[in-house]
Amino acid sequence: MEALGRISATDCVKLCHGVVDGLCGREPPCRSDYSATWSLEEWLQLLDYLTGLFSLAVGSNVPDEEVLVKLSDLDHSHAEAVRSVLRARQEEIRRALLTRTNSISSATLQDFDWQLKLALSSDKISSLNTPLLSLGLDVRENGALRPITMELNREELSMLVSSLEAANKVVLQLK
């Protein structure tokens, strides 16, 4: 933690914002920018520490004074920098943590993509005119991203849609 004192307070603000970006699902800070300042081990520890601090502070609504107590082994300007980042990004961090909590089940849908295609003909039929939907699902399963791709014709698609609607109904009833 004292390692944070090796950079200036403004750089510290930048780094902390980078860490929060990583927490919110965007690009985390790049190690190559700081490779001269910290060794790999120190870098990883620092990242872990900051991420943990931010999650804890926002997740359990720790007041500012306690955060400052935790940062007491840093000098004042650095502690102030971390605290200001925390206050500025509180809402975003809260959202990110909520999203994480929402995806509590073993597999969650991360992203999806679809393309509608029209098959005009096949090797056996000269004029087919069948619409086909190719659906790509990015499923996060135990932390690893697993792409699932499938092609559906009209009936299969309506089946999928009806089952999804039934699931939605169950969710609505839960509300």
Place this chain on the structure above:
Amino acid sequence: MEEVDKILIHALRQVGTEVGEDIDRVNQFTSELIVEAVVKCIRVIDPGLGGALPTSLPPGMSARFRVGMSLAQACQDIGYKGEIGYQTFLYSNEPEIRSLLMFLVEKLPRESSETSDQPTGKSAVLHRAIAAAITAQLAVSWVPLNCRLPLHCKTQSKAASHSFHVHPLSLPHCTKGQKSLKEVKHYQRDILFPVTAQFPSQTSMVSSILEQHTAELSNAQEWDTEWKSQGLLSRLTPQEYHSRKLTRLRKRIEEQLRSAAALGSAPSDLILTKGTHFTHTQKFTFTQEVAALTSPVHTGRQLEGDTQPRQQEELAFLQQQFQQLCSDVEQIAADMKHISVTNAQVFDELKQMELDNVENDEKMQVKKKTIDLLPDADSNLQKLQSQVEASANRVVNLASQWEKHRAPLIEEHRTLKEFCSSKDLESSRKLSEIKSLHEKIQVATEEAKKKEELYKQLVTELESLPQDVSRSAYTQRILEIVGNIKKQKEEISKILSDTKELQKEINSLTGKLDRSFAVTDELVFKDAKKDESVRKSYKYLAALHENCNLLIQTIEDTGTILREIRDLEEQIETENCNKTVANLERILDDYKVIRQENSTLAAKVREG
């Protein structure tokens, strides 16, 4: 004729002939224009035949002559029956050109009939367009990256195959509230990148922004519908409704988790919340055991001797110990439960006893007082009675007072109640009004959308059907013309019947005249034999008759001559139309030109 000319010129323009805006009659056509129009028509009717023909007249006179000849031949090949030759094109006269052009325009293939054969409708048109586009794209051959023209970029560049991936964004307006914090402002002003710079790759930018906006939109819509359907009925402010829903959901989730925990029973580590006391203790002992287990294994491995049996033994022993501990723990837990239950029981009993005690105390005090009062019983009794009476009086008094107060209070309560119920009614009425308004708004917006779409569709249809407008105009004009012709026919038949009647009258008059003349002639002739003066009158009569006949003859002759004059005038007019003199002059000029060309050619031959 003007109508016909307009139709002809319209058709020729559609074929591709550049007819000037100021030309609206066939007799204004120049030779060049005629040749161009005819060649364009022939090319549309029969591309093989028309391909060899030039669209403009060459400068040389003999070449022009040859072009005219070939054009005439082509027209005859197509099936033109009328009189045609080079002179038709070079020295045009109006009726010939008109009949030729009419023939050619009629021969033109009907585009509209072709299109009406194919299935119409939006989807069919779209299908055909897609098929055409794909065949066109398939016809384009693949080329390496460096050789690509703009034509290939659309279909062969990698951009078409980018998938739709989304990255989370940080936008200022997402974080509502706490705007006043200066740290937030500082972050948004100095550190936050613009939204276009927040992505690792440019390709995900559009998709991310779209996704973000769709999410926000659907969120707002969902809230809107929920608020309209349930929120309004609950009669709370949005914030209150929100917080109430939050607490309800929280309670529900807690219940669900608790029931799941009860079903799943103790040892699964996945259950996060509110394990029982027992699970906590078990977890604790279990982890301790594991720690105890791992350390001897670690040391045993260092020895590397034949410690296998010993280890086994140790393991068995430890397991036994563990099981025993488990059972101990279970027993202790059961004991604890039992003890806590008995503890509660004892506590209850204690409370009961204390209550009893207090009651007994009170009873005892009352009894003590009565014992104190016993010696002077009568006076005490009287005192007590007077006291009782006084208190009874007071009670009555108080009751009457209370009654006094009560009446207006009850009245007020009633009025307030009524007021409340009326307000309730009004509010529910207003609620239903709001609901119906919402529904109306929705219906109206949907209708508006539908109408807009219909309007768009109709506009596109209108744009795709510009020819049919003129066609309807044409049919209308044709109908008008037919009506005119019918009228004219009626008039002609009327005139014909008039003429016939006149003829009949004339015939009957002539017959009458003949008969009366014959009678008169006979009578006068009879008398003429007897009387000299009568003979004279007979002579006069004969002369009169002869003169009259002569007169009639002359009138008839005049009529025929007038008719002939009219015919001749018409002939002159048609000849004038044919521009014979001008054409003759042109022919003479052309003849001279040809002779000149011939002589120059001959001179060249001689020189050569």
